[in-house]
Amino acid sequence: MIPPPYKNKVIEPIVLIAKEKRIKAIEEAGYNTFLLRSQDVYVDLLTDSGTSAMSDSQWSGMMLGDEAYAGSRNFYALEQAVSDVFGYKYVVPTHQGRAAEHLIAKILINKKGGCVPNNFYFTTSRVHQELAGGTWVDVGIPEANDPSNAHSFKGNIDADKLKQVIKNKKNIPFVRIEACLNMAGGQPFSMANIIQVSSICRRHGIFLLLDATRVVENAYFIKQRENGYSKKTLAEIIREICSYTDGCTMSSKKDHMVNMGGFLATNSKKVFEKAKELVVVYEGLHTYGGLAGRDMEAIARGIRESAECEEYVEHYVSQVRYLWEKLKKSGISVVEPAGAHAVFIDAKKFYPHIPQNRFPAQTLAAEIYVEGGVRVMERGIVSGKHGREAYNGPELVRVTIPRRVYDLAHLQYVVETIKSVSKSAKLPKGLKFVYEPPTLRFFQARFKKVK
Ligand SMILES: Cc1ncc(COP(=O)(O)O)c(C=O)c1O
Structure with missing residues (x-):
């Protein structure tokens, strides 16, 4: 990874809450990472939108x-x-x-x-x-x-x-x-x-x-x-x-x-x-x-x-590439090639036993949070389906890097968290809708676990 072309002047404390609390937090959020409180999140890779550090x-x-x-x-x-x-x-x-x-x-x-x-x-x-x-x-x-x-x-x-x-x-x-x-x-x-x-x-x-x-x-x-x-x-x-x-x-x-x-x-x-x-x-x-x-x-x-300042974008893209390479080397299927702002995990391959109508990407996003307090986002059938139309498109989890916010050790921690989810002996069975809003359902949807 290319070293950052900046140094830190202000910092914001983050805390990893205990696993039992994370289990409770995701349950209360209806297994939707958009509905978690940010104080319950350790490394927040939900989005690169409005989450950057200004100069x-x-x-x-x-x-x-x-x-x-x-x-x-x-x-x-x-x-x-x-x-x-x-x-x-x-x-x-x-x-x-x-x-x-x-x-x-x-x-x-x-x-x-x-x-x-x-x-x-x-x-x-x-x-x-x-x-x-x-x-x-x-x-x-x-x-x-x-x-x-x-x-x-x-x-x-x-x-x-x-x-x-x-x-x-x-x-x-x-x-x-x-x-x-x-x-x-x-x-x-x-x-x-x-x-x-x-x-x-x-x-x-x-x-x-x-x-x-x-x-x-x-x-x-x-x-x-x-x-x-x-x-x-x-x-x-x-x-x-x-x-x-x-x-x-x-x-x-x-x-x-x-x-x-x-x-x-x-x-x-x-x-x-x-x-x-x-x-x-x-x-x-x-x-x-x-x-x-x-x-x-x-x-x-x-x-x-x-x-x-080309160095900013060069460093940013190199962070994404680092995360992408480490996950790929760990045997996790990621969208090819490495992209701009995020690494996208192929949830169909991560959880081949979960059919798409049981939301493998939504499930994986929740599991990653529980494992390490890392917040990511579903980008599959929940985000992709509009109204009554059929959907059998990509089923992805987006691991998005905010600009100028996290350093190498945070990214290493994220890799270890996702690797540990991939090695978990207890496989989840997917999720079911409890509440499905008609428009942009991924923001407000709530789910419960399939038992
Ligand atoms: C490609 C693209 N277009 C438009 C938007 C909408 O922008 P905003 O979130 O500022 O409304 C986003 C936000 O994520 C985006 O990624």
């Missing part, structure tokens, strides 16, 4: 918050950073990424329905497309669905599938391409792919939306894996990616290492005008969008830090 520059920027209702100077700092790093003309801040997804779905789908091609799905992005009256459709490459396939760019869109959808469906409000495709294992798209997708969209006059949440790591993988990019800076690669798109939604809680915030950015004046109108209804005035001035300052600084 001294970001913290000091927060003291410069201009908390004016309108026209805060921090908004202009944010606008400048988006323009310099991403190259988009217009930006509307939002309280987090899904709020930007909400706005763009409302603006482009606008109750006229239509079909939205995506590279696989992200939970909240898909829900907003559907709530706005659209139909989500997967145009990702088939390799994305196969955890054992080591394709270097599993985040690619299948150009033939996309062309077919465009041919068959008249109404395509937009195409969405997600950087470092979360649900497939944090897997990047290639520059060649986004160039091709962009040219198809432009030929048909379709808006191409980038989910830029993890575009920095995507740029890093392009630099590592794609011919012609090894000498470019991350900033140059990010700008090139964005230049092929018409706009982006961003959850700054990941790559920009803030605890709060996101934005919608675009080159389309029409979309921007509509976004300014709608953001006031759902978030706040277009120069704060639900954020305090200090939050916008921290994002502005985070945008520059993430794109300009």
Whole structure:
């Protein structure tokens, strides 16, 4: 692992509570790690969202918050950073990424329905497309669905599938391409792919939306894996990616290492005008969008830090790779290849005796917590099934690393915990729903053990 390009100035104590207490805590949480109290968690690898450690520059920027209702100077700092790093003309801040997804779905789908091609799905992005009256459709490459396939760019869109959808469906409000495709294992798209997708969209006059949440790591993988990019800076690669798109939604809680915030950015004046109108209804005035001035300052600084300090991303990806290699060497099936922000364990292989309708990934996440107080997340049938549709896709547990938070010893501890679950003589039989919410069920669902 590459040593961190930072040192600690502030620390937060964490405690490993006794095993009996962990058993009680997960039972009370309905075997759903989202419902655990964080004080009962030792190493928290639930998500990289809003869990990063901000830099001294970001913290000091927060003291410069201009908390004016309108026209805060921090908004202009944010606008400048988006323009310099991403190259988009217009930006509307939002309280987090899904709020930007909400706005763009409302603006482009606008109750006229239509079909939205995506590279696989992200939970909240898909829900907003559907709530706005659209139909989500997967145009990702088939390799994305196969955890054992080591394709270097599993985040690619299948150009033939996309062309077919465009041919068959008249109404395509937009195409969405997600950087470092979360649900497939944090897997990047290639520059060649986004160039091709962009040219198809432009030929048909379709808006191409980038989910830029993890575009920095995507740029890093392009630099590592794609011919012609090894000498470019991350900033140059990010700008090139964005230049092929018409706009982006961003959850700054990941790559920009803030605890709060996101934005919608675009080159389309029409979309921007509509976004300014709608953001006031759902978030706040277009120069704060639900954020305090200090939050916008921290994002502005985070945008520059993430794109300009390559060592951060290099170290971060090397942490993920370390965890991935150690788990793999211990005989645990992980999604190939190592991705951006997390290691994804293949729960179908970990617990082959548990059928998918008994939730092997949900079960494994609960077992990992009980074993070592390590919190991880289910990314399988519980997260993936929408309404009544069938699901037989990947059944994964996501072990996600917050940026600049944990060190090598924490990761070694996580490896030992997961290894010890894999060696446990007493095998769980799976879980049953006690409560199943209709929308985004993984957040609030409750389960009990199958006896
Ligand atoms: C790829 C992707 N898009 C969008 C979002 C939504 O962002 P937020 O959690 O800030 O609403 C997330 C959050 O995890 C994400 O991973």
